[in-house]
Amino acid sequence: MGKPISSQDNDRLVQKFLLAGAFLITFLTAHASVFVEHGERVDFVWVSLAHGLVYFAAVVAVLRTPGGWGSLWVILVTALMLRALAMTAPPYLTTDAFRYVWDGRLGWEGISPYLYVPADEHLSYLRDEAIYPHINQKERAVTIYPPVAQMVFMAGVAIQDGIGGMKAMMLAFEVVTVIALIGWLRAAGLPPSRVLIYAWHPLPIWEFASQAHIDAAATAFLMLGIWAAIQRRQGLTGAMFAIAALVKYFPLVLLPALWRRWDWKLPFYLFATMAALYLPYVGGAGVGSLGFVGQHLGNEGYGDGYGFHVIWYLRDFEIADPPGWLYVSFALAAIFAIAVWVVFRRGACEFRPGRLVVLGAAFVFLTSPHYPWYFGFLCALAVRVPHPALLTMIIASPMLHIKGLADYTWTEVYALTYVLPLFVWAVWEAGVRRYPRWRQLNEKWLRLDNSKTEL
Numbered sequence: 001m002g003k004p005i006s007s008q009d010n011d012r013l014v015q016k017f018l019l020a021g022a023f024l025i026t027f028l029t030a031h032a033s034v035f036v037e038h039g040e041r042v043d044f045v046w047v048s049l050a051h052g053l054v055y056f057a058a059v060v061a062v063l064r065t066p067g068g069w070g071s072l073w074v075i076l077v078t079a080l081m082l083r084a085l086a087m088t089a090p091p092y093l094t095t096d097a098f099r100y101v102w103d104g105r106l107g108w109e110g111i112s113p114y115l116y117v118p119a120d121e122h123l124s125y126l127r128d129e130a131i132y133p134h135i136n137q138k139e140r141a142v143t144i145y146p147p148v149a150q151m152v153f154m155a156g157v158a159i160q161d162g163i164g165g166m167k168a169m170m171l172a173f174e175v176v177t178v179i180a181l182i183g184w185l186r187a188a189g190l191p192p193s194r195v196l197i198y199a200w201h202p203l204p205i206w207e208f209a210s211q212a213h214i215d216a217a218a219t220a221f222l223m224l225g226i227w228a229a230i231q232r233r234q235g236l237t238g239a240m241f242a243i244a245a246l247v248k249y250f251p252l253v254l255l256p257a258l259w260r261r262w263d264w265k266l267p268f269y270l271f272a273t274m275a276a277l278y279l280p281y282v283g284g285a286g287v288g289s290l291g292f293v294g295q296h297l298g299n300e301g302y303g304d305g306y307g308f309h310v311i312w313y314l315r316d317f318e319i320a321d322p323p324g325w326l327y328v329s330f331a332l333a334a335i336f337a338i339a340v341w342v343v344f345r346r347g348a349c350e351f352r353p354g355r356l357v358v359l360g361a362a363f364v365f366l367t368s369p370h371y372p373w374y375f376g377f378l379c380a381l382a383v384r385v386p387h388p389a390l391l392t393m394i395i396a397s398p399m400l401h402i403k404g405l406a407d408y409t410w411t412e413v414y415a416l417t418y419v420l421p422l423f424v425w426a427v428w429e430a431g432v433r434r435y436p437r438w439r440q441l442n443e444k445w446l447r448l449d450n451s452k453t454e455l
Contacts, residue, residue: 007386011068011071012070013065014062014065014066014071014193015065015067015070015071015074017058017061018058018061018062018067018071018074018075018196019074020083020144020245021054021055021057021061021200022074022078024054025051025055025058025078025082025200025295026053026078026081026082026085027048027050027055028050028051028139028314029041029085029086029202029205030085031047031090032044032047032048032051032086032089032202032206033048033085033086033088033210036089036090036092036093036129036206036210037089037090037092038146039092041093041401041402041405042402042405042408044398044401045398045399045401045402048202048206048398049395049396049398049399051202052201052202052395052396052398053395055200055201055202055348055395056391056395058196058200059196059197059386059391059394062191062193063194063386063445064253064445065447066191066194067191067193068193069192071193072192072193072195073172075193075195075196075199075200076178076195076199077153078199078200078282079120079178079196079199079200079205081207082200083174083205083209083210085203086206086209086210087167087171087209087210089210091162091163091210091211091212091213092212093206093207093211093401094137094208094213094373095134095135095136095212096211096212096213096370097163097166097167097211097212097213098132098134098136099118099132099135099143099145100145100152100156100160100166100212100214101131101134101153101156101162101163101165101166102118102126102131102132102135102152103145103149103150103153104124104141104150104153104154104155104156104157104158104161104165104166105157105203106123106127107150107151107153107154107157107160108154108157108158109126110281112122112281113142113145113150114143114145114281115141115142116142117138117139117141117142118132118135118139118141118268119138119139130162131162131398140376144248145214145417146245146246146247146248146249146278147242147246147277147278147280147281148217148221148244148246148247148277149214149247149248151248152214152217153166153214153248155169156169156212157375159260163212166168166212167209167212169208169212169217170208170209170213170214170216170217171208171209171216171276172190172210173208173216173217173219173220174204174208174209174216174220175214175253176220176223176224177198177219177223177380178195178199178451180220180223180226180227181195181198181223181225181380181383181384182195183227184223184226184227184230184279184383184384185383185384185428187227187231187316188230188353188384188453189231190371190384192382194383194386195383197379197382197383197386198379198382198383201379201382201394201395202395202398203372203373203375203376203394203398203442204216204219204376204379204398206398207372207373208373208375208376211373213247213373213376214247215247215248215373215374216245216376216378217247218245218247218248218250218251218377219244219376219377219379219380220294221240221241221243221244221247221251222240222241222244222251222254222377222380223380224240225240225241225244225251226254226258226356226372227238228240229258229351229455230351230453230455232454232455233436234259234260234263234265234266234269234455235265235266235268235269236269237258237266237269237270238265238266238267238269238270238273239269239270239273241254241255241258241270242270242271242272242273242274243244243277244270245275246274246277246278250363250377251377252376253335253339253360253363254356254359254360255270256343256355256359257342257351257352257355257356257359258351258356258455259343259455260348260455261343261344261348261349262348266415279397284341287345296444300370302324302328303324303326304324305322305323305327306324306364306369307324307370308324308327308331308366308367309368309410309414309417310368311327312410312411312414313411313414314384316410316411331366331367333364334360334362334445335366338358338359338362339359341357342358342359347355347453349454350455351454351455352452353384353385354385356381356384357378357381357382357384357385357387357390358386360377360378360381361378361389361390361393363417364378364393365393365421365422366426368414368418369400370400370403371400372397372399372400372401373399375393375394375397378390378393378394379394382394385446386426386446387425387446388424388425388428388446389421389422389425389428390421392420392421392424393417393418393421396416396417396420396421397417399413400413400415400417
């Protein structure tokens with residue numbers, strides 16, 4: 001018989017594999033950066049999908065053979081290097097960061113961003129050639145972003161009055177997310193090397209660090225809220241989720257999985273924190289502090305229904321033509337039913353990480369986001385529960401960048417982004433029930449047995 005492999009030798013073996021993967025994804029990230037700079041969006045997406053395949057192999061590697069602290073350092077240093085490369089690319093995948101800088105400037109001027117559109121003559125003295133011309137819908141849309149997002153924008157402008165300041169802020173929030181994820185993994189008795197599932201994913205690298213999407217901040221506060229929950233601090237969980245929700249509203253959908261049933265602390269701190277943070281803006285803008293949310297949803301086709309992938313397919317294949325309000329009612333009822341199941345189909349103080357993924361993935365699937373950065377928080381949840389269907393969804397999400405480009409239709413993009421993950425989920429669940437080997441993977445590698453902890 002051969003000599004057993006020591007943990008130190010095992011860590012070296014994992015490090016070698018990770019270094020090979022790091023070389024490949026660094027090469028791909030460098031090419032993707034060039035494509036972004038030259039506006040070659042389709043080429044960028046294909047390189048991002050290739051990155052996703054290498055990333056998937058690395059995920060399998062750390063699930064099978066986690067490695068030790070040496071492997072973790074390889075993961076973290078590579079993650080930082082990838083972000084440094086991606087941050088050299090200009091914000092050509094989206095114009096959102098230009099609005100962030102504008103809102104941050106207004107904040108430092110003491111002007112509510114909910115009162116005036118950027119093209120308003122009252123704000124003409126703030127216009128410049130670097131930011132103002134690139135603001136989306138500047139003639140008709142006030143900001144869509146809630147109060148905490150506005151505070152983040154002000155902090156970014158304080159670092160640098162430009163896109164660089166926003167990139168620096170989002171990178172800082174990514175560091176917070178990684179620290180919270182490692183804390184969560186250690187608390188669950190899992191190897192910290194699983195943080196690779198977030199740190200090497202192309203989506204946060206490009207959408208958070210490179211394109212500076214505010215979702216990086218929402219994800220960071222969301223993860224701090226989860227970390228607080230597993231530390232049995234319900235009040236702090238409520239406060240963190242309130243802050244996350246006032247960056248972007250979606251974190252609220254995860255709260256049913258973290259609430260200690262009938263405990264008053266979480267809802268009290270949630271609403272108290274939200275009220276305290278919203279009050280200064282409501283005082284200046286009234287109902288206008290809700291921003292451009294309603295109009296934005298209409299622009300994205302949700303009001304007419306075609307913005308939802310389910311209705312799109314029903315109409316595209318001439319199966320049915322349901323109104324948008326009917327689907328919205330169905331989706332809200334489905335999310336509410338899942339939330340009730342999550343709350344009541346467990347012990348009052350029981351926490352099952354898989355339920356977070358069920359809530360998050362169902363919300364994304366039913367609401368059909370049209371932009372890949374809306375999937376970013378799922379990359380963080382996948383660190384704890386890396387279901388193959390979830391990984392498929394977040395790896396495929398960059399396809400949303402090419403809808404309508406080079407003859408890529410909504411039908412084709414939706415098929416990869418939403419239909420393929422649903423198919424993978426069905427196959428995986430059937431395999432787990434039928435094949436012992438799949439069941440072992442489900443329980444050993446992926447930890448999808450929802451091992452229970454107390455809140």
